[in-house]
């Protein structure tokens with residue numbers, strides 16, 4: 001049992017190291033604009049927010065629909081705090097250069113992006129987490145909508161730049177950056193899930209009444225899970241800002257939350273590796289592999305595929321999603337984790353059966 | 356002098372107009388095994404739920420080791436609906452959550468088994484040790500609590516050993532036969548390090564052989580863990596064998612109390628309860 005755990009840990013470390021190596025090599029070989037980098041960057045950012053949502057929905061049994069709102073808070077916190085002082089006059093051109101007149105280092109701002117999101121989550125959680133869990137979904141969805149409207153309000157434009165873009169903040173150039181940040185954050189979430197607190201979260205998910213009767217303070221633990229989940233959503237929001245190079249509140253619609261929810265469901269509710277795998281598949285499908293469907297000049301041999309036109313991609317994409325949800329009702333991974341030792345055991349069993 | 360572990364004073368618990376428990380007063384002394392019996396729907400489980408903080412009583416108070424842990428009086432909507440007589444003796448509103456009461460040292464099992472279904476036998480017990488932690492979420496996540504984690508795992512293994520569940524520790528708890536699931540619920544309750552153990556029909560669904568084993572088992576854990584036990588049970592041979600004292604409920608109200616001999620000879624009890632086919 002323990003040796004298996006060690007082997008799995010070693011295997012994941014090697015796997016991640018290998019991934020980093022491959023990305024480094026790819027960055028040397030392929031042009032910077034290659035689609036694969038877009039997919040890897042956005043995929044790693046979505047993986048982080050999907051895992052943070054899974055921590056709540058899959059491991060604690062709380063249903064929250066506020067992810068886009070917390071990402072917005074993270075993205076804005078990062079943007080507002082890192083725009084170089086010299087660029088502020090240009091960015092906040094309608095607001096006399098804005099009220100923030102300093103710039104923080106990148107990593108401090110990313111951390112604060114998480115802290116601000118977590119702080120708002122804590123405030124929402126105070127009244128709502130005493131109620132049945134459906135209320136959390138309603139409250140967080142409402143919160144995300146309200147915050148999106150507030151950030152576009154020109155009365156606080158000196159801080160948020162109203163409905164104008166935030167831009168000119170530091171961004172990343174290498175794919176390794178979002179990968180590394182996401183990997184560290186997901187690593188921390190995995191550590192949390194396997195700790196005594198993670199076990200308490202799972203107990204709450206499995207049977208709240210029993211958990212409470214065994215001395216687990218429901219309100220406290222739910223608030224913890226919600227705050228931590230939002231912290232990492234905030235960080236992924238900061239990464240998304242860096243990826244997009246600009247931030248605008250109107251991007252963070254509830255459709256974004258549903259995309260993330262879809263990733264979690266497809267990957268498997270309660271599976272970290274499932275969320276990661278499905279993030280990359282999802283982003284690759286929506287951004288890359290199905291792109292040709294939008295191209296109305298596609299030919300197979302000499303036959304003009306007249307069905308193809310801009311927007312058709314989305315139709316096919318929806319069908320693919322429906323097929324996956326129907327065929328794999330528990331997602332790609334169910335609630336299992338991808339692990340080398342499990343695969344080895346299976347292979348061994350198969351070998352034994354064959355003999 | 357007797358050492359009172361648990362005392363219920365005039366506990367009434369109404370669901371709207373339904374009086375589930377009606378002015379119940381009872382007590383359990385240290386080291387005793389006390390049984391709470393009565394026909395279906397008599398209010399036994401509801402009494403447990405009042406003790407463990409799941410429901411707030413409409414009126415009355417509960418003391419644990421001499422300290423008031425629950426108290427309430429009819430107020431709000433209940434003022435009109437209240438069906439009891441002693442209105443006015445209790446004036447405070449003390450309403451702790453169940454986890455706070457468990458922390459004080461009261462653990463329970465459930466009538467309809469409520470294990471954590473996706474968890475292994477081992478983890479079911481280990482999770483119940485969570486409340487005795489000294490770590491916070493930060494130290495736990497970054498493994499700064501390794502010593503405590505190790506200690507909890509060792510204690511869990513030891514507990515499973517004592518209860519004869521060690522050989523199945525890695526199985527999912529739902530794969531266990533019914534009797535062992537009940538035993539696992541007791542193991543889980545013991546993991547919270549209680550002083551008072553509340554068992555809600557621990558022998559439900561067991562055959563006579565298993566019931567006999569359970570009788571010995573409850574006596575053994577009472578001695579080994581220095582427990583006080585309060586038990587709801589329908590199996591009369593188990594109750595009469597093991598109990599120091601018995602309380603009999605019918606329609607929420609106490610109709611008799613005493614030693615097993617006294618209860619067996621009590622005509623009211625025989626009429627209300629033992630006369631039925633329950634003791635088969």
Ligand SMILES: Nc1ncnc2c1ncn2[C@@H]1O[C@H](COP(=O)(O)OP(=O)(O)OP(=O)(O)O)[C@@H](O)[C@H]1O
Pocket residue numbers: 370373374375393394395396397398399400401402466
């Ligand atoms: N949550 C509730 N809401 C409304 N009524 C309830 C609730 N819980 C229990 N009751 C009612 O209270 C009464 C007592 O129920 P309780 O479960 O305490 O009985 P019991 O003595 O444990 O019976 P059994 O032997 O069947 O377990 C019943 O009439 C039941 O319908």
Ligand SMILES: [Mg+2]
Pocket residue numbers: 399400401466
């Ligand atoms: Mg009952």
